[in-house]
Amino acid sequence: MAADGKETPGKVLVFGSLNIDLVCRVERIARPGETVLGPSYEQLFGGKGANQAVAAARSAASGISVRMIGAVGPDDFGTAIIANLEANGIDAGSILRTQEPTGAAFIAIDSGGENAITVASGANRVLGADALVGAQLSERTILLLQMESPLDETIAAARRAQEVGGRTILNLAPVPANLTAESLRKLTEAIEWLIVNELELDAAARALDLKAGSITDLASTVGQALDVNVIATLGANGVVTITKDGESFIEPAMSVAIEDTTGAGDTFCGVFAASLAAKLEIHLAVRRATTAASLACRRTGAQTAMPTFEEITAALNAPLP
Template sequence: MSNSALSGPTVFVFGSVNIDLVCRVAAIPRPGETVLSARYEQLFGGKGANQAVAAARSGGRGKVAFAGAVGDDDLGRAARGALEAERIDTTHLRLGGERTGCAFITIDARGENAITVASGANSDARAAAIDASSWHAETVLVLQMEIPLAESLAAARRAKAAGGRVVVNLAPVPADLRTEDLAALLATSDVLVVNETELAAAARLTQVGQVGQDAPETMAAALAARSAITVIATCGGDGVLVADAAGAAGPVTRLAALTVDVVDTTGAGDTFVGVFASAFAAGDSVLEAARRAVAAASLACQKLGAQTAMPRAAEIDAALARRRP
């Protein structure tokens, strides 16, 4: 797909590409402990790539494009091919100087996970490599924290200058993230998506609420009010909280998750972000997009892996239809 095709509603994901090495164990090992797994699986992953795949499968009426970096290696070529198989535009997926990123994922008997990521070529992702024609008023740019923050900021500013909207998933929270860095990122954002741990980190850095004392609803509302953006907090089986830009003076809405048998939560957060962005780009309101996204994220917990578990539009539509009174 060429750049000229990037017109109309477009989800443009700028982020990471990884190959996931996944093993299942009875319990995630503690420091100094070794546990055995009978086998492992090699899967496609990376928060950016995951979110692009979720968006592409979710049935939005627009296009999905991806920018980032992979290594000049077999893993990188396989990752590019997997994205293209989902009809995702990879024009701006460049070759970096390092090997393709890799994630090592351990999943316990309850479906909880522990993840270590080797960034590799993701550190070579560059906003300047994205053609200016990619940005327009119907673009929804999606960002995460697995590529350099300075590059994410540069892309966000360019998207906003063209009249587009920006969705930031503050995951994972960089260990060296400074208050001024977060403030700059939020100043370019329309929607912030966080889990409860990331919400607490953002509240602490922006000095809103009492971390450890205030309920997530209170912190989400205060953060939305301080930053004049919409804050969405994902709360696992408890669904999501949506705090609009009115913040503490406006309502905080909780949307329930579906009741499912959890096999693996690895890709649930990325599923939420990608499906949300797709619906948001297609013209849904924040609440409508979040309602579709939480249903999709719930469905993703029923299968192993990240991209392998992400539902397609028909599955999401059927789940939403069953929920309606």
């Protein structure tokens, strides 16, 4: 509570990866030892952390701040990433400049839409939970985590937020190749919300040696095993939410003309975090995030397709067809 008696505005802290994506469209993906020529390439801003921060900032209600906690290199890519975050209204004051090169993803997309991606983590692999010092963690903080940062530091970041009464969301993406029941339990013991897509939910269940019939049953089983609220995003099939108190509900996806689904999951996570920071009731927070993720599929790219607060609100208020 502020000194004037008004409630302190919420804050979203995103702890995660910052990348430059170099995208080349080719006729076909190169085989080992082969060189394939493409006509040109695009340089885009990426990294799941940055994507989710942009989604949160664009969708945030007045008074909600978004701060990015990440690391870049001493290069021009790092400078450009910071400038892009600030242009989207994100506080970049806690981003570290390291001697490691800025993270980069090298993406080849063939004529059929298939892709081959190589990610060089660079500065992302030296990001530590100590970067949260001075980031003003408090009980009004929503901390948003993903899995492109070091596992132990992600766990430590969640614990720091828990110690001050903050709320933490973990997007289990990408799933670590060596995910075990022990590491998953350590990841989730300090978080409130676990967000997964269908493949990530299956990976979590396999790590815990759990089985269930339907997606809803599987989400419920995983949530009970980890003592965490679970949200499973299912693309065109909507979103399943299972709370720790046993409530279960499905939010349908919005019907849109799909252009590109890249970044839809990151959009959901960022908008959900901003909605919690605004203290929206959980059904409304999920509905707003689901609508935003659907809207993001109407345009090409990740950050370039993410909707604004006004676009999301207009879509929610539109009459049903």
